[in-house]
Amino acid sequence: MNLTERLIHYGILAGAAVAMGYERLRYGVAFDPRGSAHHDDPYPRYRKLRETDPIHRSPIVPGYALTRYEDVVDALSDARLSSDERHWKHYPKIAARRRKMGFPEPYSEGGTGMLRIDPPDHTRLRSLVSRAFTPRAVERMRTRVDEIARQWLERTAAGDTIELVRDFAAPLPVTVIAEMLGVPPEDHERFRHWSDEGVRVLGFANGDDVRRSLLAQAELRSYLEEIVERRRIDPRDDVLSALVAAEEDGDRLSADELFAQTMLILIAGNETTTNLISNGTIALLRNPEQMERLRAEPELLPAAVNEFLRYDSPVQLTSRMAPTDLEFKGYPVRRGEQLVLLLGAANRDPATFTSPEQLDVGRDEERPLSFSHGIHYCLGAQLARLEGEIAFRALLETFSSIELATDRIEWGENTILRGPKKLPLRVRRRTGTAASAA
Numbered sequence: 001m002n003l004t005e006r007l008i009h010y011g012i013l014a015g016a017a018v019a020m021g022y023e024r025l026r027y028g029v030a031f032d033p034r035g036s037a038h039h040d041d042p043y044p045r046y047r048k049l050r051e052t053d054p055i056h057r058s059p060i061v062p063g064y065a066l067t068r069y070e071d072v073v074d075a076l077s078d079a080r081l082s083s084d085e086r087h088w089k090h091y092p093k094i095a096a097r098r099r100k101m102g103f104p105e106p107y108s109e110g111g112t113g114m115l116r117i118d119p120p121d122h123t124r125l126r127s128l129v130s131r132a133f134t135p136r137a138v139e140r141m142r143t144r145v146d147e148i149a150r151q152w153l154e155r156t157a158a159g160d161t162i163e164l165v166r167d168f169a170a171p172l173p174v175t176v177i178a179e180m181l182g183v184p185p186e187d188h189e190r191f192r193h194w195s196d197e198g199v200r201v202l203g204f205a206n207g208d209d210v211r212r213s214l215l216a217q218a219e220l221r222s223y224l225e226e227i228v229e230r231r232r233i234d235p236r237d238d239v240l241s242a243l244v245a246a247e248e249d250g251d252r253l254s255a256d257e258l259f260a261q262t263m264l265i266l267i268a269g270n271e272t273t274t275n276l277i278s279n280g281t282i283a284l285l286r287n288p289e290q291m292e293r294l295r296a297e298p299e300l301l302p303a304a305v306n307e308f309l310r311y312d313s314p315v316q317l318t319s320r321m322a323p324t325d326l327e328f329k330g331y332p333v334r335r336g337e338q339l340v341l342l343l344g345a346a347n348r349d350p351a352t353f354t355s356p357e358q359l360d361v362g363r364d365e366e367r368p369l370s371f372s373h374g375i376h377y378c379l380g381a382q383l384a385r386l387e388g389e390i391a392f393r394a395l396l397e398t399f400s401s402i403e404l405a406t407d408r409i410e411w412g413e414n415t416i417l418r419g420p421k422k423l424p425l426r427v428r429r430r431t432g433t434a435a436s437a438a
Contacts, residue, residue, distance in 0.1 A: 031058045031065035031340070033415035040411055042316065042418075043357075046345035055331050063337035064328070067345035069352040069369070071329065075339050076373040078328070081320035083376060084118050088321045089336025103214045108256075113264030115376060122375065128253055129261050130379055132242040138382045141176070145387055148175050149394040161405055164423040165278055168395075173273035173387055177266055182227060182238030194220040195270045198263065220266075221259050228258065239265070265380065272314045273384045275419030277391045280308030282420065285404050287359045294361050295396055304361035305388040309347075310368035311359050316344040316418045318372060343369045344418065401428035 029048040032038065038045065049056055050067035058065045066072050075081060085091050086107055095105035106112045114125040152171050156162045174192045183191050197216030227240055235241040243258055253261065284291040294304055319340050322333045333339065347368045348356040354365065371378035378384070395402070405424040412421050 029053070031056055031342075032060065036411075038415075039413055040409075042344060043348060046342060046348065047357075049342075050345055050349060055329060057331075058340065061338050061340050063322075063333065063339055064331060065340045065342055067342050067349075069346040069349035069366070072341045072343065072346040072369055073373050075320055075328065075341055076318075076369075076376070078320070080323075080326050081328075081339065082118050082323050083116050083122070083320060084323075085116055085321065087323045087336065088338060097210075098214075101211060101214065103218075113260045115264055115268075119375070124251065125253070125257060125261065126375075126379070128246040128251070129243065129265075131246050132239045133379045133383065135382060138386060141180075141383070142386060142390070144179070145172075145176055146390050146394070148172060148179075149387075149390050150398075153394055153398050160426055160428065162425050162427055164281060164425055165274065165420060166422065168391070169274045169277035169281075169423070170270075172277070172391060173270050173384075176383075176387060177269045180239045181224075181262065181265070182231065182236055182240045187223075190223075191220075194223075195266055198267055217263060220263070224259060224262060225255070228255075268378065269380050269383065271417050271419075272378075272380075273387045275314035275417060276305070276308060276384060276388045278419045278423055279312040279314060280305070280388065280392065281395070281402070281423065281425075282404075282409065283308055283311050283359050285402065290359050290361050291396075291402070294392070297362075298393060298396070300361050301389045301393055302385070303364060304392065305385050306368065307359065307361055307363045308388065309370040309385075310353070310356075310363070311347070312418065313344045313347050313368065313370040314418060315370055315372075315416065317342050317416060343372070398429060399427040400430045402426075 029045055029052065031045075031049060033042075046067055049065065054066065054068045055071060056065045056067070057063075066075060084107075085094070095107075098105045106116075114122050114129065117125070149168075149172055152168050152175070156167045162168070171192070174195055175188060177195075178188050178191045194216045197212055198220065224240070228244060231238075231241045231244050235245060240262070243253060243261065246253060284294070294300055317340055319338045322335055322337050322339075325335050326333050328339065347353070347370065350356050352366050353363075371381040371384070403426045405426045409423065410421045412419055
C-alpha cells in the first residue's frame with residue numbers, strides 16, 4: 001500500500017480541503033499529488049515548495065513533505081524513522097480492508113517485501129536476497145540484455161512509427177526479469193499480465209484496482225510455487241534457484257518471504273526501468289542538442305542514464321513513519337505520522353546539482369536519489385542502469401531520427417511511479433538494420 005491508495009481508500013481527506021486552503025494562503029503552494037497538472041509536470045510545484053516551505057506540513061499525508069536533497073538523505077539515514085507501515089496510524093484500516101476483501105493483511109506471515117521492513121528483519125532478508133544481485137552476476141547479463149533489446153526493436157513494424165512503451169520500454173525489463181526468475185518463454189505474456197495487474201495497487205487505486213491487483217498476485221504466487229518446487233529438486237542458473245538456495249547461518253527464506261521478495265523484484269524491476277527508458281526518451285526529444293551529443297559521444301551513456309534518473313525520476317517519492325514522538329530538524333513529528341520524501345524534488349535541488357532544471361548527459365555530480373539511499377538502496381539499481389544503457393544505445397543505433405508523434409503526452413496517474421501511458425514516435429531506421437529489412 002502507498003500514500004495515494006491510502007488517501008483514496010481510507011477517508012483521511014475529510015477536512016483536508018479546509019486545511020489545505022489555509023496552507024495555500026500561508027505559503028502559496030501545498031503538496032497535493034492529485035490532478036493532471038501534477039501528473040503532467042510536478043516540478044514547478046516541487047520547486048516552489050523547496051524554495052518557500054521545504055519541510056512542508058501537509059494535511060493530506062498527514063505529516064511532512066520534504067523537498068531538499070539534504071533533508072531527504074538525512075531522513076533516509078535516520079534510524080529513528082521506520083519503513084514499516086505498521087507504524088503508520090492508518091495501517092489498521094489497511095489491514096481491515098484487506099481482510100474484508102478476503103486477502104491477508106500486508107505483513108501477515110512475512111508476506112511483505114524488504115522495502116517496507118526495518119532491521120534486523122531487513123538486514124537478514126537483504127543479506128539473503130542480495131546474493132542473486134551481485135555486480136558480477138548483473139554484468140554477466142550484459143550480452144543477453146542487449147540481445148533482448150535488439151529483438152524487441154526488430155519486432156516493431158517496419159514503418160515509420162512505433163509506440164515506445166508498448167513496443168520496447170515495457171517488454172524489455174519484463175522479459176529480462178522473467179528470464180532471470182526462470183520463467184519459460186511460453187509464459188512470458190502471462191507473466192507480463194500479472195506484472196501489469198500487480199501494480200494497480202499503486203497510485204490512485206480504487207477498490208476494483210486493489211482487488212484485481214491482489215488477485216493477480218495470488219495467481220502469480222500459485223504459478224511461482226510450482227516453479228519453486230521444481231527448483232528445489234532441480235536447481236538451475238536463475239534467480240529463483242538462487243533464492244531457494246540462499247542461506248546464511250542456517251537461515252533460509254520462508255515460502256511467504258520468498259514470494260514477497262520475488263514480487264518486489266518483479267514490480268521494482270519492471271516499472272522503474274520502463275519509466276527510465278520512457279522518461280529518458282522524452283527528455284532527449286525535448287532537448288535535441290543532448291540527443292545529438294549522445295549520438296556523437298556514446299561513451300557518455302552511463303552518465304546519461306544517471307542523468308535521466310535525476311532529471312525525471314521513475315520513482316517520485318517514498319516515505320518513513322514515526323514510531324514515537326520525535327523531532328526532525330526542529331519540526332515535531334507525532335507518533336504514527338509520516339515524512340513523505342519527494343525524491344523527484346530532491347533530484348532538482350540547486351544546493352546539490354548545478355543548473356538542475358537543465359538536462360546534461362555529461363553531468364558528473366552527486367548520485368540522484370531515484371533508487372533511494374542508505375540501507376534501503378535498491379538492490380536492482382545496477383541492473384536498471386545496465387538495461388537503460390543498453391536500451392538507449394539500441395535506440396540510437398537502430399534509428400537515425402526519433403521524433404514525438406503526438407502533441408500531448410498522456411502521463412500515468414500514479415503518484416509514486418512517473419511515466420507516460422504511451423509514447424508514439426516517428427522514427428527513421430538506419431539502412432541495413434534487421435528492423436528495416438523485416
